[in-house]
Amino acid sequence: MSEERGTVAAPDTSRSELPKPQWNRHLLVLAGLAVVLIPLPLLLPGAQQSVAVRVLIFALMAIGWNVMSGFGGMFSFGHAAYFGLGAYVSAYLLVNHGVSPWIGMVAGAIVAALFAVLVGFLALRYRLKGAYFALSTFAFAEMLRLVAINSDLVNRAVGYTVPLRDEPSWWYMQFEPGAPQYFHLALGLTVAALAISILFLRSRVGRFSVAVRDDEDAAAALGIPVMRTKLTTIALSAAITSVAGTFYVQYYFFVDPDVAFGSSVSIQAILPAVIGGVATIWGPVIGALVLGPLNDVTATLLRDPPEALDFLQGRAGLDVMIYAVLLILIVLLLPQGVYGAIRDRLQSSRARRRR
């Protein structure tokens, strides 16, 4: 099997010229998108605005996952831990101490990053790789869930409900239900996360991280501090995903151990990135655009099903089944994801034209 993998990779390295990464163009596209999307809430009716917000939450989670597992090459199956910590830390501070979610967001990001560094350090220290690494991240997320379920400190299985305020407030991240501010807030956070991931890739640590992923021994031989690079990548990844957790609680007013730490949360962080394209900047966003609306599409379909599917009326599960089929098909047919496949096609056609 290993020989096959070698030959798969060979054409990549022998490609005569690699296209130069164009960071500024990515940042410009991002800024343009942000500006274009600002008036979106004016165009969308209320129900679809919540779909847009959900897309952004998916994107935020997946952007975080992508930093560690895409650019860093460390497959995480436990990003629920970081999402949940972001959600729980901010909810705890808000409900028990009246601290603003903005501060809670920073605190949550710090706690998530520290936890991620601890878990990552243990896993890397004991040289876990591949499946073992993924299973260890999964185990820690599940342990947090079990501890949360049985701890009085965080209200056991009940979790937290965000107290309602009399008037909307940016400081407490609370607005009228369905207000456009929620969308703008999510948009701002997602744009910031994307900008950070672009800047990260451009930075020294980011390039180190990609080098370590591609060939750890060669990177170490060049004097790259492997462990520090990996841990920085993991911390950044956890912090981004934790922000999604904080926003989630403020938007849905509610968090419990399953919502925060359940294994389905980890899957939600993985799916958009895999469908859009692992280790690409725009992949997670594109994947989120595909996955976010699916839920509502199937819900509408099942509320008023065509005759053949009548027996499915009001049943749950169809949306995840569609995710699952998409996931399998993408991994089998487009292992680079939607964005990756399009990008590769464009690049190869451009290269042909030049020749």
Next chain:
Amino acid sequence: MSSAPDSSARAVEDPDSAVAEPAEVAGDGQPEGAPATMPAAPRARWARSVWVRVGIGAVLVAVAVLVAYLRAGNGEVVGQAVVTGLLTGGIYGLVAMGLTLIFGVLDIVNFAHGAFLALALYITVVMVNEFGLYPYLALLISVPVMFLLGAAVQRFVLAGAMGKPLENQLLITLGLALLIDNGLLLFFGPNPQSVDIPGDQGVQILGAVATVSRLLAFGVALLLAALIYLLLQRTRLGTAIRAVAANEAGAQLVGIDTRRIFAATFAIGTACAGAAGVLVAPLVTIEPTTGELFNIIAFVVVVLGGMGNVVGALVGGLIIGLTEQLGALYLPGQSPLLSVFIVFVLVLFLRPQGLFGRGTT
């Protein structure tokens, strides 16, 4: 960085993937790791080191039971925990045997194993509640159905990802798990179901009480485990399976059709989940997500027993069954699963090759 190499290029980083890793760790110069890395080591030495480890294991279990006794201060509670733990552990062992077989031969971390078990649970529910079949007779339907399903899944879905990076296979099996779990949710709804055994009652064993269904499940699980062991050791098919696990290219060279072996192994592994599903049906509340719990536990057992080690899986199952029950005594008020995860993480960090090293199936 728009030119970030894709995942297939990344696989170059560890061409041997996870399989070689535990062996490497085992080879750190500990003499006990030797049989794992050198299957050709003298048999006597291998046997001795196994007995030493069995001894250490037995002592650890005895200490764990003793500490549990001191904490609980009540012999009956501990006795009950030990009996329940071992009986449940036998079933965990059977589930994990299928998983570890698949890992050892196909190198796939199968996240769909629990979902297959859930499917078998619902097959049992339908057979018993719709057709009035005696619960254990569902074995005759569930096992062949799951066997065929496993072969089909391997042939038509997973075969396309053989030799691809580990993440690809992991994601595909994850997709299968989501597909099956939510398919069950779609067709059967979220309401818990149950299967009753007519005339099921408690029996006294060693001062503890166990239901007949639990005893039967344990006994049949052990029987099936023994059958699989014999199949692997004594039949042509089993020899071929072990050969593919040990050296795929070599097996191909001596004329083994590896594609057929892959399909057969995945089918046998899935049939294990199918059998386990029928056996646990009377013992658990049946929901679409019930399989997840077994999946998690089976992973722990597989890592504990050594990925690919069938006997290790059975022993690991018993140990995890005990851990779950005794852990509830150690950490009262916490979920019994927490202690399972603590053991899991410790094993992952300290002995990723499992308690018994990595044998060639």
